[in-house]
Amino acid sequence: MTMLKPKEVTALLRERGFKVTTQRLAVYNVLAHTTAHPNAETIYQELQSHYPTMSLATVYKSLTILCEVGLAQELNVSEDSFRYDANTQPHPHIRCTRCGRVDDVMQLPPDALETQAARETGYAIQAHQYYFFGLCPDCQHQKKH
Amino acid sequence: MTMLKPKEVTALLRERGFKVTTQRLAVYNVLAHTTAHPNAETIYQELQSHYPTMSLATVYKSLTILCEVGLAQELNVSEDSFRYDANTQPHPHIRCTRCGRVDDVMQLPPDALETQAARETGYAIQAHQYYFFGLCPDCQHQKKH
DNA sequence: CTTAGTGCAAAGCTTTTGCAATCCC
């Protein structure tokens, strides 16, 4: 649910020399209106009703470009497929090991970890991804029955 | 380079009802003697000289079981394949965005992040994975030329 | 118009599965 205005999306694509297509905007809109962190297949299915001719390959290509221009980020939650998030601000994610849902964890205290990791390894750090795994509140309740 | 004694490895497998096979020990040994965080294919190639009849499928099956008994952990460094680490103590990893090498980051300060994430999301957290991305020291130097 | 992007089908990769032969215990 991180939604840029259509003009901003358009501008970002053009800036980088990409054309603004219906398909790219449609994929961005799905991402911008959900908190579910869908994968390519799910996005594709979501678009079927409104864009019945759109292909899965185009969803993949659009996602690659959206990530490239900074309109989305790719998540690796130890699943067989990648998930995507329109919120490109770095923030951790958490996946329920029972039902598989993936939620956001909003920004935690300023990055002492990154500084410490840089000091320890000598890397020039460009990014990080933090993932947590556990039981979501719903699954904790259901487990008791 | 986290190496348990053969007896400990054997014991851990038996405890969980798994048979101790040459193949499983061989896969563990590769992992235990490297800091490179290899994927299944790399492990398979490494074993070709000593175990020419071993199949890639068996490497995959062995890795699954090693992870299950706590002799290895699976890493998701935003690549197309999983990597594996015989050090099962939770610790962050860092991948060079230029050469692709993956290094360990040894344990950082006690987990304020996990506590904070639990508080914020209501999840009962079971595990975490922290990944950093940047340029390794070698690549930083080469880039200057 | 010109060039990039779409849609389709086929190919590529990593990982999993089915099954007869083999090896642990």
Place this chain on the structure above:
DNA sequence: GGGATTGCAAAAGCTTTGCACTAAG
């Protein structure tokens, strides 16, 4: 000996690619 495990080949995902057609600028 009995049941788990191996090795092989085939299958099953997810993702990418090649190419003729279409649409954006």
